[in-house]
Amino acid sequence: MIPFSPPSITEEDIEAVVEVLRSGWITTGPVGQRFEQALAAYCGTERVVALNSATAALELALRAVGAGPGDEVIVPAYTYTASASVIDHVGATIVMVDTEPGAPIPSPERIAAAVTQRTRAIITVDLAGIPYDSRPLHDLLAGRGRIDEGLPHALGRPAIISDAAHSLGARLADLASGQIADMTAFSFHAVKNLTTAEGGALTWRADLPVDHDELARSIRVLALHGQTKDALAKSQGSSWEYDIVSPAYKANMPDVLAAIGLSQLGRYEQIVARRLELVDRYASGLEGSGVELLHHSVPGQRSSAHLAIASLPVDGPAERNRVIQDLYEAGVSANVHYKPLSLLTAYRNLGFSPDQHPHAHGFYSTELTLPLHVLLTDQDVDQVCSALVDALA
Template sequence: MIPFSPPTLTEDDINAVVEVLRSGWITSGPVGRRFEEQLAQWAGTSGAVALSSATAALELALRAAGAGPGDEVVVPAYTYTASASVIDHVGARIVMVDSEPGSPFPSVERIAAAVTDRTRAVITVDLAGIPFDSRPLATLLAGRGRIDTGLGAALGRPVIISDSAHSLGASLEGTPAGSLADLTAFSFHAVKNLTTAEGGALTWRADLPTDREELARWVRTYSLHGQTKDALAKSRGASWEYDVIAPAYKCNLPDTLAALGLSQLGRYEQTLQRRRELLAHYAQGLADTGVQLLEHGGDGVASSGHLAIATLPVPGVTERNRVIQDLYAAGVSANVHYKPLPLLTAYRDLGFDIADFPHAYAFYTRELTLPLHLALSDADVDRVCAALAGSLRHISHNSAGSAASAA
């Protein structure tokens, strides 16, 4: 069986974690700080704070933006729940926008049209590792939204937060993901290009018009129950005294997990290169099948190559799901990224209707995500392509037979 997305763990990774375990310091500490320093370099930012998940990073980003009850936050309908659930967590109103026709992404114009005088922030999404260009959006939003206090007031517009869970190492015209939006959340979940088993990070633009050192301190404090002194600081002096400035959260990343990420960063350039090679191999192998792969390059785009997202030449969900079954029978695991949020019970219960998001739904009905990971060989890609082509021929033949019978 060709698995969908197993993590790649080396002996160096294992030894890095073991070294931390043997050090006697296993919670957040010096290894995590080194990890953050290297993350900031990859993201082209002035700083980063490692956290327990990208979801935690997104929520802290919203709180740093001042989002809360009475505010609105705009988010794409075509994304994973984490992009939107954090809006509900802070008590703000979720405002969803549809994709463009034939795409999982909304345009900046569509996002801007959803902004009102109650909009505190906008969350964009880097699906599949393709960075969303929020720079034109920043221009369109100038002087709009709720910008009465905090970071929005300094920016003169709603705060733009990027859900970059897929895109560490991606860039647009040489500008790294992490420097395109105001605040950026990365994920290091087990299926991501770089993993800490579970984890994430929050970064910010190097020229963000705020005290960036104070922002880093605020994020660290809020990730540790609002406590003003962490365990490492308390262990290095005679004073144990600390304060708690807010009833905050517990979402820091321990050194045991940071060590895994730090080790993987040491070979991350090679990781990105191989994933891009695999995507190119898929494009070649599927060239005559009618399958359209989501574009990962061109126009200054350097994707992180996180997901191989394909649009199938099939009528809809029934046939797409049959392809997934056929692939599994042929020894290939595939997936779908994603169900648009209004299809999910939680968001239907909030009043969202998929009928209001026809482009997101249309893209979903024919979307298929193919295996993409470092254990995948060129021969494996050929096998996936052959299995997919065979399934599509079978479905086309059956459809033609059904049409002839009906006639």
């Protein structure tokens, strides 16, 4: 069986974890600090805060921009639940926008049309690892939305937060993922290009009009029960004294996990390069089959190639699901990314319905995600292509 997305763990990764275990310090500490510094250098940003998930990073970003009851936050209808659930977590109202016809993302113009005087923030999504170009939103949103205080006031528009769970290492011209939106949330979940088993991180543009030290401090406090010192700081001599400034959350990343990420970051450019090679091989192997891959060559753009999303020449979900079963019987594990949010019970219960987002549902109805990971060989990709062509026939 060709698996869908197994993690790539090397002996170097294992040894990095063993070293932390032997050090006697396994919670948030010096290795996590080095991981944050390395990530900031890689992304070209001022600060990174490592956390236990991208979901935590998105929620803390919303809290950092002041989103809460009475506010609206815009999110695409075609995404994983984490992009939207965090809006509900902070008590704001979810405003869901449809995608463009035949595509899984909304245009900047469609997003801007959904902005009201209550809009505090916008969450964009880098689906499959393709960076969403939020730069046109800057002008479209100028002077609009709820900009009465905090970061939106300093920006003169709603804050733009990137759900970059898929796009570490992606680029738009000279901008890396992490530099494009105002704030950016990464995921290091087990299936991501770079993994810490479970984990995430939050970063922001170097030219964001904030006190970077204060923003990082406030996010760390929110991620550690509202506590003003972490365990490492409290362990320094008589520095145990601390305060709790808010009844907050627990979302820090321990050094055991940070060690995996720091190890993998050292070879991450090679990981992305191999994934891009595999996408190109899929494109060649499926040429003429009627299958359309989401990844495409755009001058100045580089995807991180996290998912091999394809649109199939089928009539709808029933035929697509038959193809998935035929692939499985041929020894290939495939998946679907994603069911639009308004197909899910939680969001139907919030008042959303599929007919509000016809383009998202149209794309979903023929979508298939093919295996994509660095353990794939060229021959594996050829086998997947052959099995897919046979299933379609």
